[in-house]
Amino acid sequence: MLTLDVTGAHARLLAGLERKGRARRLIAARGVDFASNDYLALAQAPRIAQAISAALARGVPMGAGGSRLLRGHHPEHAALEMEAARHFGAQKALYFANGFAANLALFSTLPRREDLIVYDELIHASAIDGISASKAKVVAAPHNDAQAVDDAIRAWREQGGLGHAWIAVETLYSMDGDRAPVHDLMQVANRHEAILVVDEAHATGVFGPQGRGLASAYEGRDNLISLHTCGKALGASGGLICAAATFIDYLINRARPFVYSTAPSPLMAVGVREALRMVADTPTLAQDLQERVAFARARLGDLNIETMGNAHIIPILIRDNARAVRVSAALADEGFDIRAIRPPTVPEGTARLRISITLNASEDDMTRMSAALAHTLAKSV
Ligand SMILES: Cc1ncc(COP(=O)(O)O)c(C=O)c1O
Incomplete structure (x- = not known):
């Protein structure tokens, strides 16, 4: 059978990404949600599910x-x-x-x-x-x-x-x-x-x-x-x-x-x-989110963790690609889903953890996550 090296060039490009700590992989949700954009926890809201069920029942097609x-x-x-x-x-x-x-x-x-x-x-x-x-x-x-x-x-x-x-x-x-x-x-x-x-x-x-x-x-x-x-x-x-x-x-x-x-x-x-x-x-949804954001930012501040921005997206600058991935993996082991964001999504040398505050995480989750983050950052210099 004729074998053609049609994937060789892409394999070399992938190896290059791996060397630079930039390779991406699909990783399923793991632990408490500090990664999604489901800020108001509506993705699984029963009221929305009911509206869709009712529509299905009256014949609205998929x-x-x-x-x-x-x-x-x-x-x-x-x-x-x-x-x-x-x-x-x-x-x-x-x-x-x-x-x-x-x-x-x-x-x-x-x-x-x-x-x-x-x-x-x-x-x-x-x-x-x-x-x-x-x-x-x-x-x-x-x-x-x-x-x-x-x-x-x-x-x-x-x-x-x-x-x-x-x-x-x-x-x-x-x-x-x-x-x-x-x-x-x-x-x-x-x-x-x-x-x-x-x-x-x-x-x-x-x-x-x-x-x-x-x-x-x-x-x-x-x-x-x-x-x-x-x-x-x-x-x-x-x-x-x-x-x-x-x-x-x-x-x-x-x-x-x-x-x-x-x-x-x-x-x-x-x-x-x-x-x-x-x-x-339901204005309380957005109000509750703001309270949780203030709570999370205060806990991170108590532990002297430097944060960026001023809203529900809380980036933590790590800079090094490989370290950002290591910290993210260590946090996953402790039950917290926080993803590393690397170039080219962000400029070279500014790899970061992107903590997303949503109504899927409680104040208790935030306190535990902040402690886990502080000791993981201290361990992985
Ligand atoms: C600022 C901004 N605009 C547009 C999009 C694309 O939206 P969607 O995820 O619905 O394709 C995103 C998603 O990541 C985004 O962050």
């Missing part, structure tokens, strides 16, 4: 059966989008199967060739991929630097830039746990007739009135587009782009990840709608 533009458009998609638009104060909303596809669609479709996209250097990979697929001119701005965004737009205009500028940021950064200067960025956008695109992935359900996010004060403006992912605090999956009706109608016509993809499960649309209702009518 599969959509096609693209939204063909036979895949189900009344449950439309109902979710109506409710999401109302909830997030937008003219219209559009539901994607996940946040990655939503970001890819948004940035690859809306900015035009004559436009400029200025994006925060720490923005999520899905936005980066969308931006790379865009024909617009692209500039990266230093993290959370509204002045640099302003300067970039001004410089582009001076060089004859004629279209619109798009500003792409996250409101709460997923790997650093810090917040964008949304107010300053909105002012920059207004000054330049630019469009501010906020990815609320880690803020949706957690911050703002009724969990409407960190940019909720600016809802309804034509020059604000928000992305609310549904796989994090909403406990489900999907991505909702909320925007002016014209932008949504354009995406329906032109966004390839929307046009050429099977619609998300109508049952998932039911689950997301119920999750939105839950965050709207």
Whole structure:
């Protein structure tokens, strides 16, 4: 039999990742949850499960059966989008199967060739991929630097830039746990007739009135587009782009990840709608989370563990890739699920543990986790 070495090049690349402590593996959930984005513990909420069971019982199908533009458009998609638009104060909303596809669609479709996209250097990979697929001119701005965004737009205009500028940021950064200067960025956008695109992935359900996010004060403006992912605090999956009706109608016509993809499960649309209702009518969820975040940060502080950010994502800088993996594995042995985040997800030399505070972990869990982390860090220098 003819044997071909078709995998050799990839095997060598994998070995290179292994040498640099960058190899990734699939590891199932282990121990108490300090790793998921299920911030409000809605992934297993009985109320949402019941809404989905009721939908199944009345004949809502699991599969959509096609693209939204063909036979895949189900009344449950439309109902979710109506409710999401109302909830997030937008003219219209559009539901994607996940946040990655939503970001890819948004940035690859809306900015035009004559436009400029200025994006925060720490923005999520899905936005980066969308931006790379865009024909617009692209500039990266230093993290959370509204002045640099302003300067970039001004410089582009001076060089004859004629279209619109798009500003792409996250409101709460997923790997650093810090917040964008949304107010300053909105002012920059207004000054330049630019469009501010906020990815609320880690803020949706957690911050703002009724969990409407960190940019909720600016809802309804034509020059604000928000992305609310549904796989994090909403406990489900999907991505909702909320925007002016014209932008949504354009995406329906032109966004390839929307046009050429099977619609998300109508049952998932039911689950997301119920999750939105839950965050709207149960403000204690977000309040409880804030209390647990304060508790966890205080316990870590008591033990002199240095943390980053100021929200429910608590990164601990380790720097060395291999050490980050070792600490994560040692914590798993003690019953705590805390994952190591390494380059290229974060910049070289900034490997970290990413502690995620959710309602899946009690205050007692947090006290025990903090103690385990302190002695593991001390042991593994
Ligand atoms: C900031 C941000 N945007 C978008 C996404 C993609 O969302 P999804 O997981 O729904 O594909 C993520 C997920 O990790 C994220 O952290």
